[in-house]
Amino acid sequence: MGRLWCFYYFLLTLIHLFNSTISRLEQAPTPPLPILPLPTFSQLKWQQREIIMFLHFGVNTFTDREWGDGHESPEIFNPSGLDAAQWASVAAEAGVSLMILTAKHHDGFCLWPSKYTDHSVIGSPWKEGKGDVIREFVNAASEKGIDVGLYLSPWDRHDSRYGHDLAYNEYYLAQLQELLNKYGSVREIWFDGAKDPKAQNVSYYFSEWFSMVRELQSSINIFSDAGPDVRWVGNEKGYAGDTCWSIIKRASLSIGSPNITHYLTTGDPRGTDWLPAECDVSIRDGWFWHKSESPRKLSELLDIYYNSVGRNCVLLLNVPPNTTGLISEIDAHRLKEFHTAINTIFHKNLAEDCNIKVSSQRGGKEGGFGAENMVDSDHLWSYWAPNDDGNNDHWIEIWGKNYNGSLRFNVIRIQEAIGLGQRIQRHKIYVDGKLLIQGTTVGHKRLHRLEGGGEVNAHVVRIRITKSRGLPLISSIGLHFDPFWHSKFSVT
Numbered sequence: 042m043g044r045l046w047c048f049y050y051f052l053l054t055l056i057h058l059f060n061s062t063i064s065r066l067e068q069a070p071t072p073p074l075p076i077l078p079l080p081t082f083s084q085l086k087w088q089q090r091e092i093i094m095f096l097h098f099g100v101n102t103f104t105d106r107e108w109g110d111g112h113e114s115p116e117i118f119n120p121s122g123l124d125a126a127q128w129a130s131v132a133a134e135a136g137v138s139l140m141i142l143t144a145k146h147h148d149g150f151c152l153w154p155s156k157y158t159d160h161s162v163i164g165s166p167w168k169e170g171k172g173d174v175i176r177e178f179v180n181a182a183s184e185k186g187i188d189v190g191l192y193l194s195p196w197d198r199h200d201s202r203y204g205h206d207l208a209y210n211e212y213y214l215a216q217l218q219e220l221l222n223k224y225g226s227v228r229e230i231w232f233d234g235a236k237d238p239k240a241q242n243v244s245y246y247f248s249e250w251f252s253m254v255r256e257l258q259s260s261i262n263i264f265s266d267a268g269p270d271v272r273w274v275g276n277e278k279g280y281a282g283d284t285c286w287s288i289i290k291r292a293s294l295s296i297g298s299p300n301i302t303h304y305l306t307t308g309d310p311r312g313t314d315w316l317p318a319e320c321d322v323s324i325r326d327g328w329f330w331h332k333s334e335s336p337r338k339l340s341e342l343l344d345i346y347y348n349s350v351g352r353n354c355v356l357l358l359n360v361p362p363n364t365t366g367l368i369s370e371i372d373a374h375r376l377k378e379f380h381t382a383i384n385t386i387f388h389k390n391l392a393e394d395c396n397i398k399v400s401s402q403r404g405g406k407e408g409g410f411g412a413e414n415m416v417d418s419d420h421l422w423s424y425w426a427p428n429d430d431g432n433n434d435h436w437i438e439i440w441g442k443n444y445n446g447s448l449r450f451n452v453i454r455i456q457e458a459i460g461l462g463q464r465i466q467r468h469k470i471y472v473d474g475k476l477l478i479q480g481t482t483v484g485h486k487r488l489h490r491l492e493g494g495g496e497v498n499a500h501v502v503r504i505r506i507t508k509s510r511g512l513p514l515i516s517s518i519g520l521h522f523d524p525f526w527h528s529k530f531s532v533t
């Protein structure tokens with residue numbers, strides 16, 4: 042009897058052990074808690090676009106000016122060969138997924154037949170006053186699967202209601218409703234705080250405007266100096282701060298205020314709001330097309346790319362249509378070169394063919410948070426997570442599978458799993474034991490080009506995360522070779 046009981050007990054224990062092994066295999070370790078604030082769905086989608094195209098077009102195109110004074114006759118607007126399909130083709134060939142058009146600039150001239158003014162395409166000879174640039178733009182973009190955004194200048198130098206706050210704000214809001222009701226889905230709306238320098242006391246009713254935008258378009262991102270969805274980066278050079286947080290204290294920001302530009306450039310690790318930065322810059326010196334100007338060199342555009350997209354921002358690159366109503370061939374060509382260059386640099390990731398070792402990994406070897414997640418194609422929700430054991434020395438070591446064969450690269454790419462918050466505050470990169478880079482923020486994407494145009498032929502690359510808000514979570518890493526980054530000096 043006693044022996045049988047013993048055997049029975051032994052059997053029970055075995056079954057229990059077996060069951061718990063099975064359940065351990067079935068229950069994956071959970072993802073770590075996010076660190077607030079987090080992006081919204083639309084902000085995440087926006088960030089992944091990386092490059093957005095801006096198009097400045099209007100009466101200034103015909104007067105060869107940057108700012109119209111509002112006295113322009115609509116009769117000068119006559120883009121005889123306007124073809125928005127050409128704009129969309131240029132954007133598509135440049136890999137752009139969102140185009141933003143100036144529906145109205147400071148001069149007050151409207152590119153659509155607004156009910157509330159005659160200062161628009163209605164008064165122009167183009168299509169005998171029956172044309173609608175916004176409609177053609179929206180249709181052409183949609184044909185190519187490109188999303189649209191609009192800019193409606195708060196400063197209107199033509200309309201006589203400007204300066205009479207109630208009447209003017211009603212006028213502005215009426216036009217906003219026309220644009221957001223009539224033309225389908227709008228993904229970004231762009232506000233600036235520009236005002237008549239002689240009428241700084243005019244008020245823009247941003248709260249009413251923003252609430253109306255939200256009501257009419259559910260997946261839109263509102264851009265302004267102070268968001269609420271996307272913030273200005275604080276300059277028009279296309280450069281973000283070397284440190285650039287997507288988080289900031291929105292309460293410290295106000296639209297058009299001059300004391301915030303530095304704060305906008307860097308963001309704030311103690312920020313309470315997710316408000317990523319957009320870097321607006323033009324492919325030419327001016328925002329509008331001028332016969333005398335030509336596009337920037339490829340090397341300049343690449344510098345802009347590394348300093349905007351490569352610093353956790355989205356690049357808003359302006360490409361202005363000319364007086365014919367087309368994007369000039371030289372601009373289109375330069376944009377295509379730019380796109381090809383980016384593909385050439387990043388299509389090959391040497392890290393994919395390497396051994397990667399990490400300081401620790403959440404849930405152990407089979408936990409699903411291993412180093413392999415940093416070299417797969419998912420750059421958001423598949424990531425390396427270290428163990429949450431209080432040890433703050435987090436590192437990644439990358440070396441060639443064939444120890445003798447060296448890695449030839451000059452660009453290092455790091456991406457955080459920003460869906461769980463922006464975390465990394467400081468990081469260091471050692472190449473063959475030598476400290477080459479001391480970096481700060483990472484965010485959606487951080488690109489380090491090796492100093493002086495140099496490339497290295499190295500065996501081991503070690504990335505150390507030395508300071509972070511909580512555990513660092515890395516969704517992608519890359520070692521790339523940029524053949525356009527010409528060397529003046531060599532690092533090794």
Ligand SMILES: *[C@@H]1O[C@H](CO)[C@@H](O)[C@H](O)[C@H]1NC(C)=O
Nearest residue numbers: 204205206240241242243244
């Ligand atoms: C702004 O100031 C000007 C000049 O002082 C005045 O004429 C105008 O009525 C003011 N406008 C508003 C909206 O307060």
Ligand SMILES: *[C@@H]1O[C@H](CO)[C@@H](O)[C@H](O)[C@H]1NC(C)=O
Nearest residue numbers: 292293294295298300301304
């Ligand atoms: C800018 O100035 C305003 C008004 O003085 C202040 O409330 C705000 O906090 C300042 N913002 C920054 C970022 O310094």
Ligand SMILES: *[C@@H]1O[C@H](CO)[C@@H](O)[C@H](O)[C@H]1NC(C)=O
Nearest residue numbers: 363364365367368369370371
């Ligand atoms: C505008 O660009 C198109 C395409 O390159 C070109 O055919 C046209 O001549 C240009 N117009 C002007 C005024 O330069």
Ligand SMILES: *[C@@H]1O[C@H](CO)[C@@H](O)[C@H](O)[C@H]1NC(C)=O
Nearest residue numbers: 441442443444445446447500
């Ligand atoms: C690597 O180098 C060592 C020492 O020079 C040599 O003995 C070995 O054969 C090399 N291995 C390969 C795979 O080239």
